[in-house]
Amino acid sequence: MAALTFFQMTASVHLVCSNFDWRLGVAEAVLYSPDTKVPRSAEVALRRAIPAVNPATKKIQESLEDIFYLLRIPQRKPFGTMETDVKKALKLAMEERDSIIATAPFDDRDKATQLYDSLINGKVGLPAMLDAIAAKDPDKISIRLQSSLDTIAALELLQAPALPYLLPNDYQELPRLTGRATVEFILKRGDESTFTIASGGGPQDIGKIEVILDGYSAPLTAGNFASLVSKGAYDGITLRATEQAVLSDNERSDLGTALPIEIMPAGEFQPLYRTTLNVQDGELPVLPLSVYGAVAMAHSTKSEDFSAPSQFFFYLYDRRSAGLGGLSFDEGQFSVFGYVTKGKELLSQLRTGDIIVSAKLISGADRLIQAGINSG
Secondary structure, eight states: OOEEEEEETTEEEEEEOOSEESOOSOOOOOOSOOOTTSOOSHHHHHHHTSOOSSHHHHHHHHHHHHHHHHTTOSSSOOHHHHHHHHHHHHHHHHHTHHHHHHTSOGGGHHHHHHHHHHHHHSTTSHHHHHHHHHTTOHHHHHHHHHHHHHHHHHHHHHHOSSOSSOOOGGGTTSOEEOSEEEEEEEEEOTTSOOBOOTTOSSOBSEEEEEEEEETTTOHHHHHHHHHHHHTTTTTTOBEEEOSSEEEEOOOOTTSSOOOBOEEOBTTOSSOEESOOOOGGGTOOBSSOSOSTTEEEEEEESSOTTBEEEEEEEEEOOOGGGOOGGGOOTTTTSSOEEEEEEEOGGGGGGOOTTOEEEEEEEEEOGGGEEOTTOOOO
8 A cells, every 4th residue: 555645834744544645745835825815614615616607696796705805804894895895786686686586497486586585685685784884883794794695605506507518528427416415424433432513412422524515616526426425435434634634544446436637727617627726827726625624535646637536535724834825735736526514623523543434415416417327
């Protein structure tokens, strides 16, 4: 078995784990300060990764995302700029009502109408956000902004019932995920000790983690993973932990497919294959690795252009060991395909020898197209 090597700046930790190496080598330092709007949480990354099927909806989202970053300003908040952004979003939403609702599939239009109405008239919608801005109340602005962004995300997911692009012909026969899916991991300690759960209730013998898979940005990687989960490939698998990641300790090359590296660059409409990104040149992925709880495939040691067939890892992003701009030194080098959205507090508790009791698709199975089914 090959040595699995983790790098933290110039230091390294060596683990004998599997036939796949999760990274290529020490990446060069980031030589510039990247866009400060790189997503820093799973929720923001997933929200921004939804395809822009309806241009008006995406423009409304962009206006509101601006406020999300303006609220980070520690001293005098630019309330005037926030007001302008909300008024622009509200005006566009009212002008484009019919197109926003009509973009959703016919069977989902009643739900789209309800979401639209809550955005325009709801107690925590856009008018309520204007009231909070007028009161210069950052806490209320934040609550109402989050509600509005969640509503927009729900609308955009309705508007994107399938991939908005065609996969390359060479990959048409591979499993793929044509949207979002959720995987629930049930975990237990290898040494029979307990987990501490954020919601309280005392020590727990079993831990639960939920991961949202993003087939919009990584359809093949997410599809391969979802296919493996549906076959029980990760049930009973042990984990290996380092300071930077927790990996599945599985070597079953007979399961899954060694896929090409799959990364969708920010600003593009479909993924690149067998190509990593150069963050020094301003290339950033839609699904960044530099988020605590990012989920990605390990690298294959047989070719740096491919991911391992089945070995994945949870990334334990730590800004203290990142490069300039807070980006991981490995940003743009892996096929990230999802994020931990529930149970994040368990990631730091995981140790080598802990066990995945089961991994199950709890939503989105209808978005999984198995191998051998042509997209038509």
